[in-house]
Amino acid sequence: MRLLLSIALLLSFRVYAQDKNIAQFVIWEPKECMEQAFEKGYQLHLQWHIANSDLWDWYGWYFISGPRDGQLLDATVDHAWADFDQRLKPAEDAADNQLHVHPFAKLRAVIKMEKMASCGHNKGLQARFLRMITITAYPLTNAIKALDNVTKQLHADCFYTYKIVDGGNLHQLVLLLGYDSFSELGKDADITELLEKQAGFTLKGIESEILSFKKEMSRLHQ
Known part of the structure; x- marks a missing residue:
């Protein structure tokens, strides 16, 4: 009986873990000459989350290459879809955001992604640099398998493969690779070159950007 109960608990935990695979990525572009005011305001908004005992983690990175250089990417990861129906004080959160962040930055995108594969933990999201590889491919199922083969050949300390499910091109995959140098x-x-060697899918486009992790623009529990 105890064995059956243990198996049932293990299976329920695995289902729960598998359901926690949705991430939300938000891109902010500081207004001209308001970069410092934006940082201060964003940090004040993070303090609102702390003061209200928010259980979610919030990661912050700045783009340091590509056309989005200087923009902030913030993310909260490992959620179930239902979590977004139960957000912490959404009206108050939005009001504080309007007060401290929106006056100093333009909201460029809100994107939800589904995690398809990873190195098994989130420590890599705090690597000094994240290389963001955005891939447009058909069919997606085969492209995901190809990425799985490619990540096994990389030197990155950690990797995360995401599929865009809302807020962007639904034929795009996002690969995040963590490095400390x-x-x-x-x-x-x-x-x-590694991707082009893979068979079974058509690579329509590939873009690379580098992001720098900012602890002061993040709110993490661990």
């Missing part, structure tokens, strides 16, 4: 990042510079 540019020398390590450079070892994976030829990721396009």
Whole structure:
């Protein structure tokens, strides 16, 4: 009986864990000459989450390459869809955001993604650098398998494969690769070549951007 109960609990835990695979990514563009005011306001908004005992983690990175250079990407990860129906004090959260963040930045995107694969933990999201590879491919199922083959050949300390499910191109995958130095990042510079060697899908486009983790623009429990 105890064995059956243990198996049932283990299975329920696995189902629960599998359901916690939705992430929300938000992109902010600080207004011209308001970068410092934006940072201060964003940090004040994070204090609102702390003061209200928010249980969610919030990660913050700045783009440091590509056309979005200087923009902030914030993210909360590992949620079930139902979590977004039960957000902490949504009206108060929105009001504080309007007060401290919106006057100093433009909201560029709100994107929800489903995690398809990862290194098994979130420590890599705090790596010094994240390389964001955005891939447009058909069919997605085969492209996900191809990415699985590619990530096994990379030098990144950790990786995360996401599929866009709302707020963007539904034929796009986002690969996040964590590195603590540019020398390590450079070892994976030829990721396009690795992808093109994979069969069974059509690679329509691939883009690379680098992000820098900002602890002061994050709110993490661990």
